[in-house]
Amino acid sequence: MSFNIHADYDGKITKKDLQKVYLRSIPMEHSWNYERMMHSGYCFAMLPILKKLYPKREDYIEAMQRHMELYNVTMYISTLPLGISAAMEEKNAEDPNFDTSSINSVKTAFMGPLSGIGDALYHGTLRIIAMGIGVSLAMKGNVLGPILFWLIFNIPNFGVRYLLTFLGYKLGIESLDKLEKSGIMDKVMQAASILGLVVTGAMTAENVYFSIPIKFGIGSDATTVQKILDGIVPGIGPLVLFGICYYIFKKKKCNPIVMMLILMALGVVGAFFGFLA
């Protein structure tokens, strides 16, 4: 596959600009926080593109603020949504009728599936392979172990990340053209939102966990609250916790830092009284 920008291309964004996006995507997780996750890293990476596309100060500020919204994706493949965003920003800058809000909705829709696939590939597969090879050597005291571990992980990390910048941009330009011509833009947007929600639900079920080991009954009849709950609907506990968090944030009743401290305190109190495990 060629990653060159296609022949009849007459846009403002050059190969050099995309290389800048690639380099700036490297510290993506540097300022990661619970509130908006990779928001500042994403904006930091988009900055040269935005600066070039929006000479007017108000437009530039608005574009920067657009990319300061919550974002989170497996960081090793973050250049794919960055490339797509770059293509959409370019379109937005030249076409006054372009739906500006679609830039964020597309980028958000990619967040779910990409994180699912990226985490599985990088954390679940590549890191495990690198660890297996590295540890087997390192256990014998061989320094090649850590060196190989690092190389096996990072050659794909930095290599694929570079290619994805251009692939994302190309994908963005081409699919925007196609979607506009065929008129199925709305449907694609809806499918993307659905996909994002399904994956968020799946990831919530996978990542939020606790059990309630309070005992009932005597002797062989003894059972725990958790077993009863599992009998009714598995995973109901974490779902209720998610619902409470969601409701509180929606009503803006609680600062994320306070929420974080409450949850940590809940864990400690739960462990002390033994109602959580």
Next chain:
Amino acid sequence: MSLAMQAVLLGILGFLTNFEWFLGTCMIQRPIILGSLTGLIMGDVATGTIMGATMELAFAGAASIGAYDPPDMVSGTILGVALAMKAGAGPEMALTIGLPVASVVLAISNVTGYPILQLFAHLMDRDVAQGKDKAFQFHFVISGFIAWGVTSPIIPIAYYLGADKVTGIVNVIPEFVQTGMEIAGGLLPAMGFAMLAQTIMKKKLAPFFFIGYFIVAYSGVSTTGVSLFAILILAAMFGLTNGTGMFASSQPAAVEELEGGDFDEF
């Protein structure tokens, strides 16, 4: 090398691992890497490498995926390996010291690091709103180093005090606090995902969140598996390939029918 000199070098090593996130989350915080580097400072690379590998296996499941925060491998590995080597003990000692240290330092850095980053997030918002892109970039670059650098002095101080004191301090911390932190590791993602859902939830499409949730809760299929099925079903429904899907015309109605239930908060 004097004790103080080693302590300072270990502290510097600990601080430099902050570059992991700055340099593309490139895994320099993994025990397998830090074990060898700690060994280098302690004067025996091979032993450090073996201990690092042992700790790497113990921390195999520790990766920051989604909003889950793994124990602080940096202080755990550096202190575990350095103190075990100083005591002339084996890799088991490195684990015995390292694992509790890692959970304690995670607890400390969680209450220092994230609030500092939160502060910077709002500072950067202000920069952006005023169009000060240079200030934004400056704050972005220093934020991570300050937030996570704050806990770096723990390593040289703990090393200087020695294994007995450190394990003594760790033993003072009751069992339930450490268990509690592990439990909190399962609770905190609820908050992360609630915030994520905030931005993408649409009332009409809310049932799809629950579909994803219950598929995993009931069947244990992985997220990747669920996304694969979701993509295929959506492709069939919306006919993304040719623009005329099976249910293309009836789609909005189908979505409406799925709505309802008692989830009024959505």
